[in-house]
Amino acid sequence: MKPIIQLQLLILLFFMQACAPEQQTAGKDTIQEYPVTTIEHQEAVINTEYPATLEGQQNIEIRPKIDGFVGQIFVDEGAAVKKGQLLFRINAPQYEQEVRTAAAAIKNAEAEVNTAKMQVEKTLPLVKEGIISDYELKSANFNLHAKEAVLAQARAGLINARTNLGYTAISSPADGVVGSIPYKTGSLVSSTSAQPLTTVSNIARVFAYFSFNEKQFLDFTEGFAGKNMNDKLKHFPAVSLLLANGTEYAEKGHMESIGGLINTETGAVNLRAGFSNPDGTIRSGASATIRIPVKVKNALLIPAKATYEMQEKLMAVVVNKNGMVKVTEIEIMDIPSGEFYVVKKGLNAGDWVVTEGMGGLTDGTRIKPVLSQQLTAAKK
Known part of the structure; x- marks a missing residue:
């Protein structure tokens, strides 16, 4: 029986040795692949976006100066009118x-x-x-x-x-578009009425009003030449407008003014950009998003999707050449962008960062990095 037992043990040992490489290979195959990209210094243009409110260059409330009844209405809501055109007649x-x-x-x-x-x-x-x-x-x-x-x-x-x-004949004081008409024929009106007869909006040119916080304002203006703010405004690039449906408005706009005060309650600085509106596509009171191109030199760019927030901190996952990851806090330039961030602190040129699925990774986790194309999407 002993020779038979020894033979069985030898066969079992041989089988275990034969399977060992396959087990090791199988263990290696369990290391998950993650896409990574290399962070490098480069010159780029980043489109920063801010919510904006649109107003025509004139929004004139039409109010009666006398007491009386609305006798006639000569225009309809939404109609384009010329300066001096008759709008209402008051029966007095x-x-x-x-x-x-x-x-x-x-x-x-x-x-x-x-x-x-x-x-x-x-x-x-x-x-x-x-x-x-x-x-x-x-x-x-x-x-x-x-x-x-x-x-x-x-x-x-x-x-x-x-x-x-x-005063019983009320004419338009400017070219524009007629707004709503709350009072109909026969309504009693006066100079103290709660609502105007209508509003005439001159929208041949419209203004987009938006705001920076104080830090954004300082970061933004440092990048433009000029001794004073008027000089800096001349160096601002042309800006774009994204309408409420997501389409980009055909006309480019220009920065025209920056508020002289910082709101003590919100810490915001008000800005205004002007756009021509020859076709009347934009209406006063509409909402939109203003897009400002910001040129950055020697910048470290990281895709926004390669970051995540943790306890009000922005984090990125850095991986070394051995596949070991480290979760790193980063500091970015405070200019909002939909695609890329400009890294000010936390990353160095040549670092690999995970671009997808990094939310579940922790320090010391080993991954198989799959290097993707270097960031060039923001460069123009």
Whole structure:
């Protein structure tokens, strides 16, 4: 029996030795592959994006200056109008009556002036002949001046009455587009009404209003030449506008102004960019996203998808040539971008970073890095 047992042991030992390389190979095959990319210094243009509110160059509330009823409406909501075009007519018959009253007052005043002139003409020769004293002539002249003042006042009253009557016809003060019309024909309106009759928006040119926080503002302006902010504005690149449906607006815009104050509550600096709007595609009050190209030199770029947040810190996973990973905190330039971040601290040129699936990796984990193409997507 012993020779048989020894033979069986030898066969078992031989079988275990034969299977050992396959087991080792199988163990190696369990190391998971992860895509990585190399971080290198390069010059690039990064598109930074900020939410913006769009306003026309003029948004004019149309309000009545007099009390009355809406008699006629000559335009419809959304209509394009020209400066001076008639929009509304207010039915206010009291102002027509004031014109007639003022005109009658003028005729009465003119008659009294003529009577006073006749009295002066009658008194003058009598004074020259010494029949009556100078007092009578002076009194007649004073009366004439008083009547002339009444006439002037009556004429001013007619002008005011005609002005008020003119307020019954309301015309557009500028070229633009008519907004909503809350009051319909027959509605009682006045200068103190809660809502305007409508709004005329001049949208031949529109402005995009957005804001930087203080840190973004300082980082952003440091990259442009100029002794003062007006000089720096001249060096700002042309900016783009993404409309609410995600399409890029055809016209390029330019930075025009930067607010002089930092909001103490929000820490924001307000900025404005202007865009021409020849086709009226953009309407006042719309929302959009403004895209600003930022040129960075000698920058370390990391794809946004290769980072994740942990306890309000931005992290990246660095892998060495042996496949060992290390979770690293990084600091980036505070300019929001949808694709890439500019690394200020935490990574060095030549580092490999995992670009996908790094959320479950911890320090010391061994992976099989699969090197992808070097970052060039942001370079222009």
